[in-house]
Amino acid sequence: MKLELLAMLRKEGIYVWELGAIEAYCPPLEANQRKNKNDRARQFCELYTTADDIRGLPVFKGTGTCEFDLVFEAFFGPPSSQVSRVELPVQATTSALDAAPSKEGAAE
DSSP: OHHHHHHHHHHTTOOOOTTSSGGGGSOOOOTTOOOOHHHHHHHHHHHOOSHHHHHTSGGGTTOSSOHHHHHHHHHHOSOOSSOOOOOOOOOOOHHHHHHSOOHHHHHO
16 A cells, blocks of 8 residues: 555655655664764765666665665656757857947946
8 A cells, every 4th residue: 555655656756665764774784884874874975886886785675676776766857868969059260259238338
């Protein structure tokens, strides 16, 4: 029932982590790690820097999908296997900038 509710919420653009707190996705603390949430978050970000690192977390072992993929895909779109060409807007040329009224002329 919980998973069905989460799926319905996601269809509405509402994302709730299945395990509740984001800390539930972190690997267990090692003996030399502090329990401070800020320290744990910093250490997590230093250790898990790629999508594959996140997919390899113990919490996702044996699952067909990674919950983070579902959420990030909803925000940023599906991952692209091809690099698409990005069209940059046309920039003003130097001559166009020279022809534009100056700030001093605009103030008059």
